[in-house]
Amino acid sequence: MTRNKQSTTGNKRNAMWNAGKTLGVVVILLALNIDKTVAQSNYTLWYDKPAANWNEALPIGNGRLASMVFGGAAEERLQLNEESVWAGEPGNNIIKGVYDSIVQIRKFLFEEKYKDAQDLSNRTFPRQAPKDGNYGMQYQPVGNLIIHFSGHENATKYYRDLDIQHALASVTYEIDGVSFKREMFASLTDGVIIVRLTASKPKSINCTLSLNTPHKVSQVKVKNDELILTGMTSSVDNKQGKVSFETQVLPKVEGGKVSMTDTSLVLTGVDAATIYISIGTNFKNYHDISGNASAVTSGYLANALTKNYDALKTAHINKYSSFFDRVSLDLGSTAQSKKPTNVRVAEFNSIPDPQLAALYFQFGRYLLISGSQPGTAPTTLQGKWNDKLNPAWDSKYTININTEMNYWPAEPTNLSELHQPLFDLIKDLSVTGKESASEMYHARGWNAHHNTDQWRITGPVDGGFYGMWPMGGAWLTQHLWYHYLYTGDKDFLTNVYPVLKGAAMFFVDVLQEEPTHKWMVVAPSMSPENTYGKSVGVTAGGTMDNQLVFDVLSNAIHAANTLNTDNAFADTLKTMIKRLPPMQVGQYGQLQEWLKDWDRKDDKHRHISHLYGLFPSNQISPYRNPQLFNAARQSLVYRGDKSTGWSMGWKVNWWARLLDGNRAYKLIADQLSPAPVETTGQNGGTYPNLFDAHPPFQIDGNFGCVSGISEMLVQSQDGAIHVLPALPDVWPNGTVKGLVTRGGFVVDISWKNGKINTLKVTSKIGGNCRLRVYDEIVADGKFKLGKANGENKNPLFEVEPIKQPLVSEKATQIDLKLKKTFEYDVATEPGKTYLFKAQ
Ligand code: FUC
Numbered sequence: 001m002t003r004n005k006q007s008t009t010g011n012k013r014n015a016m017w018n019a020g021k022t023l024g025v026v027v028i029l030l031a032l033n034i035d036k037t038v039a040q041s042n043y044t045l046w047y048d049k050p051a052a053n054w055n056e057a058l059p060i061g062n063g064r065l066a067s068m069v070f071g072g073a074a075e076e077r078l079q080l081n082e083e084s085v086w087a088g089e090p091g092n093n094i095i096k097g098v099y100d101s102i103v104q105i106r107k108f109l110f111e112e113k114y115k116d117a118q119d120l121s122n123r124t125f126p127r128q129a130p131k132d133g134n135y136g137m138q139y140q141p142v143g144n145l146i147i148h149f150s151g152h153e154n155a156t157k158y159y160r161d162l163d164i165q166h167a168l169a170s171v172t173y174e175i176d177g178v179s180f181k182r183e184m185f186a187s188l189t190d191g192v193i194i195v196r197l198t199a200s201k202p203k204s205i206n207c208t209l210s211l212n213t214p215h216k217v218s219q220v221k222v223k224n225d226e227l228i229l230t231g232m233t234s235s236v237d238n239k240q241g242k243v244s245f246e247t248q249v250l251p252k253v254e255g256g257k258v259s260m261t262d263t264s265l266v267l268t269g270v271d272a273a274t275i276y277i278s279i280g281t282n283f284k285n286y287h288d289i290s291g292n293a294s295a296v297t298s299g300y301l302a303n304a305l306t307k308n309y310d311a312l313k314t315a316h317i318n319k320y321s322s323f324f325d326r327v328s329l330d331l332g333s334t335a336q337s338k339k340p341t342n343v344r345v346a347e348f349n350s351i352p353d354p355q356l357a358a359l360y361f362q363f364g365r366y367l368l369i370s371g372s373q374p375g376t377a378p379t380t381l382q383g384k385w386n387d388k389l390n391p392a393w394d395s396k397y398t399i400n401i402n403t404e405m406n407y408w409p410a411e412p413t414n415l416s417e418l419h420q421p422l423f424d425l426i427k428d429l430s431v432t433g434k435e436s437a438s439e440m441y442h443a444r445g446w447n448a449h450h451n452t453d454q455w456r457i458t459g460p461v462d463g464g465f466y467g468m469w470p471m472g473g474a475w476l477t478q479h480l481w482y483h484y485l486y487t488g489d490k491d492f493l494t495n496v497y498p499v500l501k502g503a504a505m506f507f508v509d510v511l512q513e514e515p516t517h518k519w520m521v522v523a524p525s526m527s528p529e530n531t532y533g534k535s536v537g538v539t540a541g542g543t544m545d546n547q548l549v550f551d552v553l554s555n556a557i558h559a560a561n562t563l564n565t566d567n568a569f570a571d572t573l574k575t576m577i578k579r580l581p582p583m584q585v586g587q588y589g590q591l592q593e594w595l596k597d598w599d600r601k602d603d604k605h606r607h608i609s610h611l612y613g614l615f616p617s618n619q620i621s622p623y624r625n626p627q628l629f630n631a632a633r634q635s636l637v638y639r640g641d642k643s644t645g646w647s648m649g650w651k652v653n654w655w656a657r658l659l660d661g662n663r664a665y666k667l668i669a670d671q672l673s674p675a676p677v678e679t680t681g682q683n684g685g686t687y688p689n690l691f692d693a694h695p696p697f698q699i700d701g702n703f704g705c706v707s708g709i710s711e712m713l714v715q716s717q718d719g720a721i722h723v724l725p726a727l728p729d730v731w732p733n734g735t736v737k738g739l740v741t742r743g744g745f746v747v748d749i750s751w752k753n754g755k756i757n758t759l760k761v762t763s764k765i766g767g768n769c770r771l772r773v774y775d776e777i778v779a780d781g782k783f784k785l786g787k788a789n790g791e792n793k794n795p796l797f798e799v800e801p802i803k804q805p806l807v808s809e810k811a812t813q814i815d816l817k818l819k820k821t822f823e824y825d826v827a828t829e830p831g832k833t834y835l836f837k838a839q
Contacts, residue, residue, distance in 0.1 A: 042333070042355055043362060045341040045690060046161035047071075050171075054079070055675070055687035055697060056342070058162040058169050059385050060193070062186040063373025063421075065279055066384035067193055069162075069184055071171040073155035076147040076182060078193070079387045080247065083377045084283035086454040087389075088137035088239035092432050093457040094439050095133055098124050102440060105468075105524040109540040110515050118536045121464030121524060128463075134237030135461040136453040139380050139395040141387050142247055142279055143213030143229055147195070150206060151175065162689075164359075164366040167320040168313075178204050188373065189315040191300040193277040196309050197270070203255060205270040210263060211247060214389050222260045226250045230293070234389060239455075242289055245281040246297040250305070252276070274309040276301055286428050286456045323369045326414040327738035329358045329709075331731045342688035348672045354731055357668060357709065363690050364409060364706030367699060368418050372406075377454065378421040379406045383699040385691075392696050397425070399472035400450040400528040401607065405646055405700040407479055408616060408653070408707035411486040412714070414738050414746070419483055423496065425456070426476045430499040433458040433473050437506050441470070445505030448473040450528065465537045469526050470510070474548045477503045478616065481555040485742045485796050488765045490562065497559050501566065504556035504573055507549050511576065514540055514595065519581040521595065522549065530605045532598035541595040543610035546581050551617055553577045554800045562795070582803035583613065583620075583628055587810035590638060591620075591631040597808060604640050606647035606682065608654075611635060615653040618717035619802050622659060626816040628805050633658050634814075641670055645684030645692040649704020656711035656726040659818070664712050665728035671705050713749065716741035719792045719799050720772040720823055721761070723747070727754055743767055743796040745828075759836040763828035768794040771824045771836070779826075780835035788823035 050072040051057040057068035057079065070077040101124040108117035129135040155173035162169045171182040179200040186193045197205050211220050211229040218231035227249040233241040249265070251258060256270030267273055280296030282289045304312065336344050336353035344356045371383040380386070381402055386395045397403045403422070410419035433446030436458040441447070450469045451461040460467030480496045483489070511520040521541030528544070531537050553573045560570040586597040593599050593610045613619035614632045622629045636654055643651070648671045655664035675685035675693030684693045684701055692701030713736050715722040721741045737748040744764035750757045755775050763769060770792045771777070779785040792798075826834055 042337065042359060043165035044161050044163050045359070045363065046159065047340050047342060047688070048158060050158070050160065051689070054387055055691060056689055058160070058689055059367065059370065059383070059691075060162075060167065060169050060184060060186045061370035061384050062188045062191070063371065063376035063384075064191065065186050065193055066371065067184070067186060068385055068387065069169045069171075071160035071169075073158060073171070073173050073175075073180075074149055074152040076149075076171070076195075078145040078184070078195070078277070080142040080145060080193070080277070080279060081384050081386060082142050082245060082279040082281060083384050084281045084454065085140050085142055085233055085243055085245050086137050087140055087234040087236045087241050087243075088134070088453075088455060089242035090287045090289065090455050091239065092435055092455070093129075093134045093136065093459040093461070094435050095125065095130060095459055096439060098440055099442055102524060105538060106512060106540070109523050109538065114533055114536045114538075117524065118465070118538045121468050121538045123464070125460045125464035125467055129237045132238050133459070134239055134457070136394055136396050136451050136457055137236055137239060137455060138234065138390055139382070139386055139454070140233050140389050141214065142245055143211055143215070143218075143231070145249060145277060146210045146212065147275075148208045148210070149180075150208075152180070164363055165321075165324065166317045167324075167366065167370060168317075180204070183313075185313070185316055186370065187304070187312055187316045188319040190304045190307065190312055191278070192304040194304075194309070194312055195275040195277070197273045197275070199271070202271045203269040205256065205267060205273060207267050209249060209251065209265045209267070209275070211249065217241070220263045222262060222265065225258060225260070225265070227265050243281050243283055244293045245279065246293040248278045248297050248301050250276045250278075250301060252305075276304050278304065283454075286432070286454060320369060323415055323418070324362075324365065327362075327365065328736070329361055330735045331355065331358045332733055341690065345672060345686050345688060345690070346674050349669050352730065356672065360672060360686075360690060361706050361709045364702045365413055365415065367702055368409060368415055371699075372418045372421050374417055374420040376421050378403065378425050379699060381698050381700065385699075392694070392698070394453070396451060396453040398451055399448060399476055400469055400609075401650070402646060402698070402700040404475055404479065404616070405649060405704045405707075407703070409703050409710065411482055412710040412740055413706060414740050416483065416487060416740070419479065422476070422479055423483070425452070426473070426480060427496070427499055428456040429458060429473055429476065430502050432456040434502075436470075441506075441510050443506050443509035445502040445507075445509065446473060447471075447503070447506045448476070465526070466529050468524055468538050469528055470522065471525060471545055471548050474503055474507075474552045477555065478551055481551075481559070484559075486740060486744060488744055488767075488796055493559055494563055497563060497565070500552075500556045500559050501569065503552050507552060508572060508576060511549070512540070517581065518579075520576060520579040521546065521581060527593050528607045528609045530593065530603070530607055530609070532594055539594055541581055543583060543591065543593055543595075544612045546583070547610070547613040547617055547619055550577065550580055550619065550800075550802070558798070580803070583805045585627060585631040585805055585807040585811050587808045588634065588638070589631060589811040589814065590635040591628060593635075599635070601638050603638065604643070606643045608635060608639050608647075608650070611654055615650070615657045615711070618799060621718045621799070622816065622818055623718065624799070625802065625805065627807060629658070630814045630816055631805075631811075641667055642683060644682055644694045645671065645698055645701025646694065646704055648684055649692070649701040649708060652705050652708025653711050656708055657715070659726050661712055661726035661728035664708060664726055665730055668705060668708070671701060710739055714739045714741060714747050716743070716745075716797070717799075719797050720770040720788070721745060721747065722772040723749055723756060723759060724751060724774070727751065729754070743769065743794050745769055756836075756838055758838075760833060761826075761828070761836070762833045763830060766828050766830040767796065768792060769826045769828045769834070770794070770797065771826070772821050774819050774821060776822050776839040777824070777836045778839050780837045783826060783834055785836070786825050788825045792825075
């Protein structure tokens with residue numbers, strides 16, 4: 001698909017539309033003649049043309065339902081999704097009888113017969129899914145609601161927007177002096193999507209509603225004033241398509257009438273209409289699809305019909321605001337912020353527009369609130385927004401980076417509850433993953449490879465190269481631990497302890513002694529999705545694996561200690577941790593990606609998995625292990641900046657952790673440049689609707705960059721709350737409120753000329769608050785602000801010591817010049833707020 005050329009001039013919208021109802025008649029406060037773009041809040045994506053393609057349409061969602069709104073004047077299209085509409089049926093994808101081959105691949109690796117190892121891996125796990133197996137199912141769309149307005153082809157004063165402060169999309173325009181308005185939202189409280197149609201003159205609304213779908217097995221009919229679409233998802237590989245879905249569309253009109261044809265509803269001479277869109281499926285959970293799609297859909301609709309438009313809208317906005325309003329970010333603004341959003345993206349790299357970075361940050365939070373509510377599924381590669389039956393990488397869960405990245409912003413940007421869908425998925429995998437652990441590896445515990453889907457598959461996907469990575473579950477479990485560190489919630493920890501233990505148990509059984517150093521390593525595995533030597537991926541003891549195992553084992557040890565349980569098991573893990581490989585600095589001064597020094601200087605691969613230790617993990621610190629810190633930096637410099645969307649998103653986080661705000665900003669600027677056409681593969685950017693491009697659209701880059709911006713402003717992984725660790729020169733003045741750190745501290749910062757002006761810390765759960773800053777601060781109130789002394793006593797800030805790295809003789813030593821820091825301790829009480837100011 002080619003992206004339409006962006007208008008850079010565009011019609012300036014010059015009338016503000018505002019509708020109200022007086023004496024039952026819709027009236028309009030037209031022609032106030034103020035430039036709406038000035039009046040708009042900083043939280044609006046807006047355009048002066050309808051969406052010409054999907055990447056210009058605007059997303060709305062309530063976690064379970066999602067829609068892309070195109071905003072055509074004569075033809076509105078709402079592309080509809082419901083999160084459980086997946087191809088296939090319950091069931092895992094474990095290939096049986098592979099254990100002996102795995103043992104042989106391992107043997108080849110230890111004998112340094114790498115090509116033989118890769119060949120056997122490819123033969124054991126063919127690139128195409130075996131006949132009796134599958135490589136995961138597709139997340140699929142429901143279809144489209146089309147609203148056709150005859151005679152609206154030549155609209156004037158056209159405007160559409162997405163207000164992310166209230167989670168509302170709207171379209172306004174004029175036809176022959178009559179103003180028309182549409183307002184749309186996916187209700188966070190009432191389980192339906194709502195479209196509201198109004199006009200400045202009574203009886204002006206004439207339109208036809210129809211539904212269509214790309215699914216082969218489907219039917220559209222009209223019954224009792226309702227437009228109904230039913231369908232069944234696709235059969236793929238060895239799985240039958242068994243998710244049945246239904247959509248019911250019911251318009252409630254004020255004035256005028258509704259008539260019907262076989263397949264459409266016709267609204268004639270209507271003053272105003274509220275269209276209720278309800279969608280349901282037979283899906284109950286990953287192993288149960290015994291629900292009744294029709295009954296579920298009718299249930300949501302009946303419930304929503306008890307409320308009128310105003311009540312639905314108020315409830316929706318109230319709930320949405322309770323999440324969104326927790327964080328505000330002001331980086332300043334320029335005249336750019338008055339321009340349409342697509343123009344701002346096109347010009348971001350040439351004209352200063354700090355407000356677009358803030359808007360992009362808040363848009364990411366909007367996507368998390370709209371795509372991941374408690375009790376719903378976690379966001380896929382496309383969040384919940386996908387229009388294709390066969391989307392890129394099936395729009396499933398790629399768990400060697402992408403799914404994790406989707407949830408990096410959850411804790412720091414104050415949306416902790418929205419992390420829950422991921423925890424539910426991890427719990428499911430800890431059940432289904434027992435089969436891959438035992439059948440493939442003869443191991444206890446559980447694991448998953450590099451992909452999963454709605455059915456919670458845990459076997460390899462995409463063959464013996466990409467798929468041979470048994471670490472997906474290990475990475476996901478970090479999120480359980482992060483949630484604990486940010487909340488200190490021991491009930492939560494008790495609840496997920498068996499999942500953490502099972503992940504650790506897998507490695508107790510699976511780790512193998514490698515012949516050279518006698519370190520314990522994972523083999524076979526790979527450094528996601530990179531190669532060494534002659535196109536070999538399969539390996540033993542890749543650096544990322546070692547870092548992941550280190551985290552899995554130490555999380556389980558800390559969890560057991562915190563809960564005062566399982567002492568003997570924790571002791572076993574402590575012995576095992578000592579036998580893991582150290583990190584290594586290679587000949588070019590880089591952090592080695594593999595056990596041997598195989599890294600290439602010219603390697604530009606998008607995955608830089610061995611920097612997992614720098615972010616999201618905390619095994620590489622400028623203050624604790626400067627040598628590794630330098631080496632990680634060197635690796636990142638070699639890999640370069642431009643890449644796929646998610647890769648650039650990750651790089652923002654890495655440069656923030658490397659305390660280089662200007663380079664982090666450079667990556668934000670790379671990401672906020674216009675996305676190329678969908679087929680170019682490796683060069684990401686941003687679409688007109690602010691969706692991140694892999695390309696094609698992949699939501700991880702949005703979330704990765706949000707996390708990166710928060711890492712530039714506050715970090716808490718290294719024993720203290722580091723305030724403004726990586727502020728770029730282009731944001732000299734600003735304010736952020738509501739970011740959260742480990743230990744449950746909520747932080748508000750205002751800064752001037754790059755230095756802290758005021759700082760406010762609210763403690764949710766008490767405990768020592770250690771602050772790390774570049775310029776001295778003083779307490780602004782009656783409490784004791786002492787100089788920090790020794791390790792932080794707050795256990796939620798504990799940093800697990802790592803082994804001394806091995807350094808290649810060829811590596812040149814670089815002198816690390818770090819900015820001086822000041823550290824303070826404050827003993828906090830739950831619920832209390834502490835103010836600080838510049839000295
Ligand atoms: C991995 C990445 C790709 C893409 C896909 C969904 O395979 O290497 O770049 O993000 O997942």
